[in-house]
Amino acid sequence: MNLAELKVGDVAKVIKLDITNKKTRRHLLDMGLTRGVIVKVKRVAPTLDPVNIELRGYELCVSRKDLKNIEVEKVYS
């Protein structure tokens, strides 16, 4: 399953980053979205995009399109 499929409040572990755009991928890696990291979906914008996720003790907003390419494993919801 991918990160965009998670619902608000879900907690998941990142398995793989399938992002073809190198710049975007690098950016997300630098922001701490690496394999094995635990992320929580905090909030979705009223327009449904972008999504506000929590990881490594801070909050990050990422567009849904990019989240679709991040494979995750749900830990609990």
Place this chain on the structure above:
Amino acid sequence: MKIALVGNQNSGKTTLFNLLTGMNAKVGNWPGVTIEKKEGTIRGTKNKIIDLPGIYSLSPYSKEEEIARKYIFEEMPDVIINIVDATNIERSLYLTTQLMELDTNIIVALNMADILDSRGIKIDIEKLQKELGVKIVSISALKEIGIDRLIKEIDNDNKKIIKRIYDKNIEELISLIDVDSVHKRFVKVKLIEGDKRFKKYNKDIYVKRISMCSKKYDTDLEEVVATERYEFIEKVLDKCLTLKKQNNNISEKLDKIFLNKYLAFPIFAIIMFLVYFLSVGVVGRSSSEMIASLVDTFSSFVSGFLKDIGTSEVLNSLIVDGIIAGVGSVLGFLLQLIILFICISLLEVTGYMSRIAFLLDKIFRRVGLSGKSLIPFIVGSGCSVPGIMGSRIIENDDEREMTAILTPFIPCSAKLPIIAMFSTYFFKDYSGIVAASFYFLAIFIIIISALILSKFVFVDTSDLYISELPLYKLPSFKYVFKDVFDKVVAFIERAGSIILFCSIVVWFLLSFSPSLSYGVDVENSILACIGKSISWIFYPVLGEDNWALTVSIIQGLVAKEQVISSMSVISGFTNSSGMFSSGSIFSSITPAAAYAFVAFNLFSAPCFGALGALRRELGSTKKVLKVVLFQTIIAWIIAFICYQVGIRIEKSIISVADIVICIIIFSILCFIGIKYFKNKDNKCNSCPFGKTCKQLKK
């Protein structure tokens, strides 16, 4: 010694910079406030300190981040102060792991250490220092704690111990590579990551070794390096950080309201409405009338005094009708501007800006902009120049240029006097609403223009949105006060220099005829001659051939408040008691023409200052000329529509209700139109845009 301040975006670098130097550089609460490096001297020493734009890593994504990376490499600072946000330590240390690999002394300034307790976090600094191998000083830039210790540490030679943070495959690879650079370890890691910027250090044999190594992993080495950096940090923090209990803070509760599914947009609209309503509607009317009467008294006093001491009529007229009328008319709006500046400053420091970007991203993306475009727009409501420069935080080039071009459409503080004067006089009790309507008109026009530009000019927009959402902060009143004070001083300075100079020029052009004889009727003055030759351009917009308004519009190029100043000087020449009362050249203006006139001034070419900033951001004069043409044409069209609709409302041919319904129908059509094109993107044949289409050009 040269010292560089390096840290994540929004980690408090500029606050620390201000403390260390005693300056008042701009701070805010959104990622990317500092967009250019700033230099200062640490108080009490001769050490130079440079505040760099915030970066998350030494591989930059946007223009302003490139500035920081370049500085670290090319200017070779003696010491790097790496400011780390203690409340966000895990991600902040990621940059530290990169800086550690450079051959430069670094000191980690652990900022906001004072609020750790309230968050239930405890950090063992001694241990952390040992684990990372660098000097750490805990400080609070906001409460000014630990600053003196930090200054002392700079002079100590803090040798760092290089830590081997990667697994054995990569560490082995590092020991096998040799590069000709001061920052050996750093460049080696960059080669392993495959960073193209460091290609010149690479050799064929290394390329082979690196690709051999990468076969041991199921992904590329760039990801491996990033992951292992974070794993190292996790390990270190496990030893040094204890989390008592997660404290659900106020930010969370505030976001439940401000980012609420249903309330978020109404709250945003109300906040923006209030900003304009407060500054123009409530405070505006009484204060500007009060100051206007003060200026009147002052000018008649000066005039009497000058007569008494026997100055000539020409000089008397220059001082009273030229300088006092011109400069005074602009200063009359000072109180309104103070309110506006306070509102913008509060929006900036509290952290609401990042929320607005988050909220509006999808809507702005529909028209080819980014949610981040909103930050330059709001900064631009103070002044377009920092707004245009602020567009650098946007990663995508096309989105960035488009934002820079559209930023001047937002009414800046110099346009506020124009809005305030016309809406107060012509719409009396509704002045606040009318003023706010200009703001919403601006947003509407920006969206329409963006839609046009992204379809035909800037086709390479992306869907990228990666941004940190900072916590809310209580504004520092000391900073807000200083910030507003600085802006007010700048405004007064402008009134005392540019406006003063222009007022004298306008006075001269009004007092003399083309054959340079003094004391002619205004209608025969030089300025009138110039105005009359081009006033036909504005006939469809103003409903009359008014040379005085025409020349005032053109003077807006120098500074937008000059429009008011010029009108005030001109009306002083026609014997009337007030600017719009009978006998004045402006007495024939109708509310419709007034609205159209303001609209034209809002959207037409910005002042020279903003054009200079645009020139810097777009990189070519030709582009700027095109922009000016685009903006002026748009402005004329909008003003034309405003006048033609307005005049029909005045004559009761159509009613306000008709307009509202038309706007609703139009928006629905737009919405359907956008939806339609979005869906048909892949089927080019049925699309009316044909070859000019975004997808096809790609």
